[in-house]
Amino acid sequence: MSTPDLSIILPVYNEAAGVRTVLQALLRLFDAELAHMTVEILAIDDGSTDDSGAQVQQVADARIRLLQHPYNIGNGAAVKTGIRHARGAYVLLMDADGQHQPADVPRLLAHVDRYDMVVGARTRESETAVHRDLANSFYNTFATYVCGRKIDDLTSGFRVIRADLAKQLVHLLPNTFSYPTTITLAVVRSGYSLKYEPIVARRRIGKSKIKLLRDGSRFLMILFKIATLYSPLKVFAPVSLLTFLVGFGYGLFKVLFLDLPYGPTSAMLMTVSGVIFLMGLVSEQITYLRYDETR
Template identity: 30%
Template sequence: MVEHLSPERQQLAADAQPEARPLLSIVIPAYNEAEAITATVEELLRVPELNDAEIIVVDDGSTDDTAERLAHFDRIVLIRHRANRGYSAAIATGARLSKGDYILWYDGDGQHRPEDLLKVARCLVENNLEYCIGVRALGSAEPRERRFGKLILRMAVSIATSQPVGDFNSGLRGFRRDILLRYLHLLPTGFGASTMTTLLMLERGHIGQEVPIITRSRIGKSSVRQFRDGMRTLMIILRIFLLFKPLLFFGAIGVFLILGGGIYGFAEAITQRQGFPVFGALIIILGVQSLFFGLLNDQISHMRRERLD
């Protein structure tokens, strides 16, 4: 059991393990999943194809007996956070301590099916991909109240990546180990690891694929709050824009201000016949500054990309 290791010590601990490296590592983040976690793990352990897989459960500071219900499983690695640090932190901890060539994410609330996990794993390994995302197909359980919000967010993600996006925040996905570890430091604290990795994979041009999956109704109460986590997701998308497409972001603002200031200024000058108004000139100046700010940040973004590559 590992508690409170820094990211650097987590990576050193994983690299220092003498055992042979498994092909697959399955990371299961769990926060107050006492009702579902036992059945979730037992389902995976019954799958013959996963006999050699490493199964890591990260108990993210649960206040119920999630960890205690896992104590009798000899085949799993149980990691405990002393305090609740969020889904992204749990994923990052499990990934850093994993030893597999491929890292798979699997929710601990009973939504996912082992056969879909195998589909994602086969997609990764057989096609030599860098990532694979399980896309929830028709027939999957999904609360109706979340559909409109997800549609809006999907549109925002598509604009951010300049390409159509399917299920951008599915919790069932897999990555080649070296690819995922490269981006762990960019994952937001708390909520948003799924959305962030989708955006990063698409924006950075990694080779991946989507496979259809069916999700079941979760067991127990969800810790997701629709409005709060929706706003957090929008902030993640904004962060991606600023990280990878600052010129598009600030350039759009700049062009809007320049056009708006110009139209307003000329309209006032023509109708009032008192020359170009100062307010219109100020708006245009702000637009020009926004364009130059975008150019500056675009250069910084290129330097960041060189670090990632």
């Protein structure tokens, strides 16, 4: 069996309304503008309760392979299944709900010769929810601080990456929607090159699976993931310093202005600051060892 140039991975969960349209658009693209490339399209049905799998099968084309989970495991798990089964030299990840336009694929592929991973960065013209735009802006700012390099779109699921690198990093990816965060930080942390290409994301086809309350908890978890996956000390050290200064300042205030002894509260805060800093050091070493295995 020949090795295709590109493997496209489409995680599918209850996308019966749009997956067929996306598949047909991709096939037209590789029959015309990208006809010089060989491609396989892996649609991973993550335990859908609608007829998503049947919709995929109705698009009769030898380039499409349907892989099915027996039950819903998670968006990231579907991506990992796709990566493990991919045979192409490059892997393209995109959503099956119509948000990512097949017409943008050539612009991402144009950079694969120079970069290890190319990410479609959503612009302000994208048709996305306001609360998600605000959250993504915060993620990008925080990730830029932690990584020490500009992160244009941390959570974009539209990206192309070298297949060997994707397989090398697959064990780091979670089973959830936060896999784009993890793979971005893993690529940067491991010293591989990253390129952002501006795209306009469209409104999804069908009902959104994003819930505001669940998004809130996911927001906090992604912030925690950013801190722990890349450079924990960049987060632990400032918190440690702030705790120390609060404890020291409070004790000094009591001694100088209230004529009271330094007290246990200040001593406790200063001790806690030392514990936080040591936790940061240990976490930093664990992170280093974790990524050292991928080099």
